[in-house]
Amino acid sequence: MALIVQKYGGTSMGSPDRIRNVARRVARWKAQGHQIVVVVSAMSGETNRLLSLAKDVSPQPDPRELDVMVSTGEQVTIALLAMALKDLGFKAKSYTGGQVRVLTDSTFTKARILDIDNAKVRRDLDSDMVVIVAGFQGVDEHGNITTLGRGGSDTSGVALAAALKADECQIYTDVDGVYTTDPRVVPEARKLERITFEEMLEMASLGSKVLQIRSVEFAGKYKVKLRVLSSFEEEGKETSGTLITFEEDTKMEQPIISGIAFNRDEAKLTVLGVPDRPGIAYQILGPIADANIDVDMIIQNVGHDGTTDFSFTVPRGEFARTKKILDEQIRPHVGARAIDGDNHICKVSAVGVGMRSHPGVASKMFRALAEEGINIQMISTSEIKISVVVDEKYIELAVRVLHGTFGLDQAAA
Amino acid sequence: MALIVQKYGGTSMGSPDRIRNVARRVARWKAQGHQIVVVVSAMSGETNRLLSLAKDVSPQPDPRELDVMVSTGEQVTIALLAMALKDLGFKAKSYTGGQVRVLTDSTFTKARILDIDNAKVRRDLDSDMVVIVAGFQGVDEHGNITTLGRGGSDTSGVALAAALKADECQIYTDVDGVYTTDPRVVPEARKLERITFEEMLEMASLGSKVLQIRSVEFAGKYKVKLRVLSSFEEEGKETSGTLITFEEDTKMEQPIISGIAFNRDEAKLTVLGVPDRPGIAYQILGPIADANIDVDMIIQNVGHDGTTDFSFTVPRGEFARTKKILDEQIRPHVGARAIDGDNHICKVSAVGVGMRSHPGVASKMFRALAEEGINIQMISTSEIKISVVVDEKYIELAVRVLHGTFGLDQAAA
Numbered sequence: 001m002a003l004i005v006q007k008y009g010g011t012s013m014g015s016p017d018r019i020r021n022v023a024r025r026v027a028r029w030k031a032q033g034h035q036i037v038v039v040v041s042a043m044s045g046e047t048n049r050l051l052s053l054a055k056d057v058s059p060q061p062d063p064r065e066l067d068v069m070v071s072t073g074e075q076v077t078i079a080l081l082a083m084a085l086k087d088l089g090f091k092a093k094s095y096t097g098g099q100v101r102v103l104t105d106s107t108f109t110k111a112r113i114l115d116i117d118n119a120k121v122r123r124d125l126d127s128d129m130v131v132i133v134a135g136f137q138g139v140d141e142h143g144n145i146t147t148l149g150r151g152g153s154d155t156s157g158v159a160l161a162a163a164l165k166a167d168e169c170q171i172y173t174d175v176d177g178v179y180t181t182d183p184r185v186v187p188e189a190r191k192l193e194r195i196t197f198e199e200m201l202e203m204a205s206l207g208s209k210v211l212q213i214r215s216v217e218f219a220g221k222y223k224v225k226l227r228v229l230s231s232f233e234e235e236g237k238e239t240s241g242t243l244i245t246f247e248e249d250t251k252m253e254q255p256i257i258s259g260i261a262f263n264r265d266e267a268k269l270t271v272l273g274v275p276d277r278p279g280i281a282y283q284i285l286g287p288i289a290d291a292n293i294d295v296d297m298i299i300q301n302v303g304h305d306g307t308t309d310f311s312f313t314v315p316r317g318e319f320a321r322t323k324k325i326l327d328e329q330i331r332p333h334v335g336a337r338a339i340d341g342d343n344h345i346c347k348v349s350a351v352g353v354g355m356r357s358h359p360g361v362a363s364k365m366f367r368a369l370a371e372e373g374i375n376i377q378m379i380s381t382s383e384i385k386i387s388v389v390v391d392e393k394y395i396e397l398a399v400r401v402l403h404g405t406f407g408l409d410q411a412a413a
Numbered sequence: 414m415a416l417i418v419q420k421y422g423g424t425s426m427g428s429p430d431r432i433r434n435v436a437r438r439v440a441r442w443k444a445q446g447h448q449i450v451v452v453v454s455a456m457s458g459e460t461n462r463l464l465s466l467a468k469d470v471s472p473q474p475d476p477r478e479l480d481v482m483v484s485t486g487e488q489v490t491i492a493l494l495a496m497a498l499k500d501l502g503f504k505a506k507s508y509t510g511g512q513v514r515v516l517t518d519s520t521f522t523k524a525r526i527l528d529i530d531n532a533k534v535r536r537d538l539d540s541d542m543v544v545i546v547a548g549f550q551g552v553d554e555h556g557n558i559t560t561l562g563r564g565g566s567d568t569s570g571v572a573l574a575a576a577l578k579a580d581e582c583q584i585y586t587d588v589d590g591v592y593t594t595d596p597r598v599v600p601e602a603r604k605l606e607r608i609t610f611e612e613m614l615e616m617a618s619l620g621s622k623v624l625q626i627r628s629v630e631f632a633g634k635y636k637v638k639l640r641v642l643s644s645f646e647e648e649g650k651e652t653s654g655t656l657i658t659f660e661e662d663t664k665m666e667q668p669i670i671s672g673i674a675f676n677r678d679e680a681k682l683t684v685l686g687v688p689d690r691p692g693i694a695y696q697i698l699g700p701i702a703d704a705n706i707d708v709d710m711i712i713q714n715v716g717h718d719g720t721t722d723f724s725f726t727v728p729r730g731e732f733a734r735t736k737k738i739l740d741e742q743i744r745p746h747v748g749a750r751a752i753d754g755d756n757h758i759c760k761v762s763a764v765g766v767g768m769r770s771h772p773g774v775a776s777k778m779f780r781a782l783a784e785e786g787i788n789i790q791m792i793s794t795s796e797i798k799i800s801v802v803v804d805e806k807y808i809e810l811a812v813r814v815l816h817g818t819f820g821l822d823q824a825a826a
Contacts, residue, residue, distance in 0.1 A: 053429070058497055059500070062495065065493075065499075068495075068509070072488045075481060076466070076485055078478075080470045083474045083475050083478045086478075087473075096481070143512055
């Protein structure tokens with residue numbers, strides 16, 4: 001008997017039929033004698049419906065009130081799933097984030113989980129109940145409702161699994177696992193049986209939409225065993241999805257590169273001709289961080305003539321706001337020559353723990369892109385990934401070429 | 414400066430435009446220097462949408478989970494109204510029932526308010542905020558979400574006004590006050606400037622849809638000054654609605670009859686030939702009450718040959734369930750001869766504190782109905798009202814005739 005946290009996304013909860021399907025799947029696990037906690041998202045489309053209703057009332061909806069409103073999406077699905085499970089003859093009980101008490105900070109619309117009280121959930125599990133918890137939401141210390149931001153339900157699932165010391169956290173989604181790259185771009189993409197946390201972290205942060213990055217960070221930090229599965233596989237035909245595991249658990253030889261990730265949601269900004277002196281990076285990025293804008297790649301090359309250029313990328317939706325901060329606050333303050341920006345770029349990355357012990361991965365990657373005439377605008381590397389920024393028009397080509405170059409095509413497996 | 418609780422119903426909150434209208438109305442009161450607490454219902458249609466979604470998932474939705482779900486309707490509107498008020502430059506903050514802490518019992522879908530914590534609301538009012546509270550909902554002592562049943566937002570408004578010792582509780586609706594009867598049935602119906610609590614209680618309980626009866630009971634019990642107003646009157650053209658007041662406040666001479674109320678939502682059940690002995694009424698109505706069915710009129714006439722007939726009315730939606738309980742549990746248990754029922758009846762009532770000091774009201778009423786050939790099936794009286802049950806096909810005719818008979822037509826005013 002294991003304690004399993006299962007998380008079902010909005011597509012899995014998208015209609016009454018699908019909710020009853022999820023109930024049957026949960027029931028099968030429960031009937032095997034496991035203790036089950038289920039974390040759910042709102043029905044697909046519901047969060048957007050609520051956001052657009054808010055926009056119809058207020059051009060710039062107040063963040064506190066937006067969270068009060070948007071959190072109702074999951075409050076509906078927890079209740080529906082509990083009803084469906086009771087109809088199958090199981091004991092079930094729903095909890096909002098506030099009722100469990102998922103304590104977060106007070107950053108409305110982008111809150112972070114600080115603590116989870118597991119007392120009620122444990123008590124209910126001990127009474128043989130299936131416990132259903134609203135994902136994506138919590139409360140701050142003053143009892144205000146907060147939400148975790150897009151994709152936050154994954155984080156809720158992992159955080160609950162950590163708080164309950166669950167044996168496994170299963171993320172059910174509309175794909176059956178993590179692939180070497182997006183199969184819509186490269187039909188030869190293969191499903192991975194397992195992937196390390198570090199690789200998953202890079203894949204997620206680089207735009208693989210399977211898991212939300214914060215949930216992977218959380219899982220890594222609290223050593224939660226994470227598995228990505230499909231909620232649409234028929235009974236009896238379920239596969240075991242992709243297990244996200246720790247490197248030391250991985251006995252088999254790793255391939256050099258596990259996958260090619262990419263992200264269209266990027267915009268590039270450059271502060272040109274800033275004085276090359278200590279503290280300049282902080283002076284530029286401090287105000288950006290204060291405005292709660294997530295910065296992704298950061299690049300600063302060696303300077304010349306006492307000045308340097310400083311580039312970074314942000315989500316495309318934040319491009320205008322970031323540009324404004326740079327133009328109005330940062331350029332006059334740091335004495336930069338000009339601000340440059342481009343929101344028609346994308347990022348493509350090769351990820352794999354194998355590159356640690358295999359030199360030459362970068363040059364192989366750059367040569368493959370050069371042979372296709374794809375110009376590289378920015379380069380950034382970590383121990384287990386190499387990312388390049390290229391014009392967004394090349395994105396599919398770049399991904400396909402690299403997938404083949406690193407032997408990830410199905411035929412090569 | 415007064416402390417005013419305003420309650421806006423689902424029609425007033427029915428669209429983004431209407432919500433902004435409500436915000437402007439609230440803002441005008443606030444700008445006059447009053448402290449304002451607003452209680453709102455869900456957008457019209459939303460509660461039904463949620464109920465039907467629940468029914469799509471589960472044929473008999475679990476009541477606890479139904480409340481978790483249905484309470485989201487008001488959670489959306491409190492947030493929208495708070496956003497709209499902030500856009501007008503006012504400080505505003507929303508609270509769910511659980512956040513205020515509106516404490517109720519645990520009768521899901523029909524909970525009763527036990528206590529309201531006014532600390533947070535008072536603190537916010539003192540900081541010049543407009544406080545917006547979700548109507549219709551609360552939490553029980555275990556933190557479970559509860560709802561008060563249909564129309565419960567009125568009760569929330571009055572209960573908050575009582576807890577805050579507000580100067581006035583204003584119920585905004587789609588009509589501009591309480592009328593002598595439904596103007597859709599009798600075009601000559603007149604708006605009442607004021608009406609006593611006792612009369613309003615009878616009017617409400619007899620089917621006048623303006624106010625929910627529990628809210629009027631609450632207002633009477635806690636001496637809350639209640640006013641019914643329209644939320645659709647244009648700025649500058651607002652009328653003062655109808656004030657519901659205590660008899661001792663009423664200086665002017667009362668008319669004999671204040672209004673003609675009626676209720677289509679009635680079904681009649683008769684237990685025939687029950688032994689005429691003590692305890693029989695309890696044996697019949699006990700199981701009905703246990704099943705949480707609201708009984709309205711109860712009639713038992715003198716018996717003969719040691720048996721008697723026992724009749725009562727219930728809401729039409731409960732007819733089948735009540736009949737089943739009578740047939741299966743009560744008839745064999747009390748040894749009744751048969752169970753009879755009719756769900757095509759209605760109730761028409763004349764209400765007025767004036768009848769206390771004016772004899773002959775009943776006979777005048779019965780004669781007027783007899784002259785139109787309307788057969789009276791049941792009669793029930795209280796100090797300030799006379800109710801008759803008649804075939805539902807006569808409802809409009811009966812109401813029109815009585816409205817004229819008691820001099821309530823506009824021409825007679």
